[in-house]
Amino acid sequence: xxxxxxxxxxxxxxxxxxxxxxxxxxxxxxxxxxxxxxxxxxxxxxxxxxxxxxxxxxxxxxxxxxxxxxxxxxxxxxxxxxxxxxxxxxxxxxxxxxxxxxxxxxxxxxxxxxxxxxxxxxxxxxxxxxxxxxxxxxxxxxxxxxxxxxxxxxxxxxxxxxxxxxxxxxxxxxxxxxxxxxxxxxxxxxxxxxxx
Amino acid sequence: xxxxxxxxxxxxxxxxxxxxxxxxxxxxxxxxxxxxxxxxxxxxxxxxxxxxxxxxxxxxxxxxx
Numbered sequence: 001x002x003x004x005x006x007x008x009x010x011x012x013x014x015x016x017x018x019x020x021x022x023x024x025x026x027x028x029x030x031x032x033x034x035x036x037x038x039x040x041x042x043x044x045x046x047x048x049x050x051x052x053x054x055x056x057x058x059x060x061x062x063x064x065x066x067x068x069x070x071x072x073x074x075x076x077x078x079x080x081x082x083x084x085x086x087x088x089x090x091x092x093x094x095x096x097x098x099x100x101x102x103x104x105x106x107x108x109x110x111x112x113x114x115x116x117x118x119x120x121x122x123x124x125x126x127x128x129x130x131x132x133x134x135x136x137x138x139x140x141x142x143x144x145x146x147x148x149x150x151x152x153x154x155x156x157x158x159x160x161x162x163x164x165x166x167x168x169x170x171x172x173x174x175x176x177x178x179x180x181x182x183x184x185x186x187x188x189x190x191x192x193x194x195x196x
Numbered sequence: 197x198x199x200x201x202x203x204x205x206x207x208x209x210x211x212x213x214x215x216x217x218x219x220x221x222x223x224x225x226x227x228x229x230x231x232x233x234x235x236x237x238x239x240x241x242x243x244x245x246x247x248x249x250x251x252x253x254x255x256x257x258x259x260x261x
Contacts (some may be wrong), residue, residue: 023197054224063217066213067243070206070207070210070247073203073206073207074203074207074250076203077199077200077203077254080199081258081261084261173198173199176199176202176203177199177202180199180202180203180206183206183210184206184209187206187209187210187213190213191213191216191217191220195216195217195220
């Protein structure tokens with residue numbers, strides 16, 4: 001039996017089931033990160049002293065990573081746009097670049113973390129580092145999750161393009177929405193932890 | 197809301213972040229007087245402008261999607 005409303009729009013919601021699903025999932029993610037951001041604000045406002053992020057963290061590396069993530073959102077949307085225009089070959093190039101940029105982000109983050117551990121800076125050192133490692137660690141997991149999904153659509157999942165191109169395009173759009181959410185979280189994380 | 201609108205929004209937020217980063221770099225320049233900070237501020241403002249230009253181009257280019 002086929003899954004209903006993967007391509008055609010449901011009359012009651014005005015959306016496909018997949019899109020409803022991804023937006024519900026993203027709403028739950030907003031609550032998760034929202035709770036952590038709220039914790040950060042509460043802990044910081046209640047602390048007698050709070051270190052400035054740029055005195056502990058590596059701002060140039062994080063700035064580079066911000067550029068990497070913004071670039072990856074551009075390549076992600078280009079991958080989807082290529083499918084909308086029926087260009088599967090171009091999709092593969094853009095999607096591959098998105099995955100590669102995700103790898104670059106994680107490698108840079110690995111070096112950042114290693115440097116902290118080398119300097120004896122751990123989550124248990126102080127509240128600032130505890131929230132830094134929690135927020136960025138959770139964000140890294142999301143980047144990794146997005147990369148796994150993108151790699152699936154770049155590789156084995158791409159065979160759906162031959163049988164049902166519209167469904168495949170919708171799936172890539174949903175993956176793109178998640179990837180953009182991950183980018184947006186970083187856009188808030190970067191100034192909150194590194195600059196303010 | 198489709199990916200096209202979300203992308204346009206994320207790029208706008210990125211442009212705002214670039215402005216914030218530029219202002220932060222200017223603050224650093226005032227405190228430490230490093231030419232690199234001033235240069236970084238200039239680059240950040242240029243990136244912000246570039247992102248806004250890209251956003252407009254993207255919305256025009258993908259109007260039919």
